[in-house]
Amino acid sequence: MGIALTLSVVGLVAGAFANSVALDTSVEAAAANAPSGGLYAVRSLRLPLIQIVTGALFATTPLVVGVSWTLPAYLWFVWLTVTLMITDLDSKLIPNRILFPGTAVGAVLLVLGALFDGQPEAIVRAVGGGIASFLVLYVVARLARGDFGLGDVKLALLLGMFTAYQGWEELVVGLFAAFILGGVVSIVLLVTGSRHRKDSIPFGPFLVAGAYLALTWGSDIASWYTATSP
Numbered sequence: 001m002g003i004a005l006t007l008s009v010v011g012l013v014a015g016a017f018a019n020s021v022a023l024d025t026s027v028e029a030a031a032a033n034a035p036s037g038g039l040y041a042v043r044s045l046r047l048p049l050i051q052i053v054t055g056a057l058f059a060t061t062p063l064v065v066g067v068s069w070t071l072p073a074y075l076w077f078v079w080l081t082v083t084l085m086i087t088d089l090d091s092k093l094i095p096n097r098i099l100f101p102g103t104a105v106g107a108v109l110l111v112l113g114a115l116f117d118g119q120p121e122a123i124v125r126a127v128g129g130g131i132a133s134f135l136v137l138y139v140v141a142r143l144a145r146g147d148f149g150l151g152d153v154k155l156a157l158l159l160g161m162f163t164a165y166q167g168w169e170e171l172v173v174g175l176f177a178a179f180i181l182g183g184v185v186s187i188v189l190l191v192t193g194s195r196h197r198k199d200s201i202p203f204g205p206f207l208v209a210g211a212y213l214a215l216t217w218g219s220d221i222a223s224w225y226t227a228t229s230p
Helices: 002-031 043-063 071-091 096-117 118-142 151-164 170-194 204-228
Strands: none
Touching: 002 071, 002 151, 043 071, 043 204, 071 096, 071 151, 071 204, 096 118, 096 151, 096 170, 118 151, 151 170, 151 204, 170 204
16 A cells, blocks of 8 residues: 555656657647647646546555566556657557657666566567567558557557567557557547548557556457357
């Protein structure tokens, strides 16, 4: 209970910082005539909303991944993915200047945590998962012929690394969940008229949501699917 409360407070501060970083990116995107919307359009609510979500995610992270040397890596992962989700919703961008150094820091923290936890084999799995996830999204982007952003492809490397660290089942569930969530939401938006066929919908938030779902229930979902499959 104590660590959850402490991390929730840390998460509130981290959420404010994520909002500040994302706002800077949105302002730059607007200056470059990139579309801005999403959370950028609800300025009065966005800061407390982002802080509450980030605080809740920080508080629940130890329950999901456990209290171990890799916990700092996953807290960093939460902050980074929250920031990237906001920028994608704001301006349909996953900026390299946030993603690249953020991924590098996350990788270092994950490797150090694995070594201190005595799980060097998990490092190999994380690297393999990151590469596999990147390649899957790259193929999808090539087939989509411009309808799928390369930012999502690069984001997949980060997500694949952190989901695969927990297990191959989490990696697979995360990818499938992202496409299912993205498909369902897109259909709902089209049916309700909120979006039109030619409108682009940011896919980064669905990738992140799929990864969160996989980290939390990936093993259970995989077991259920295996048990119910003919």
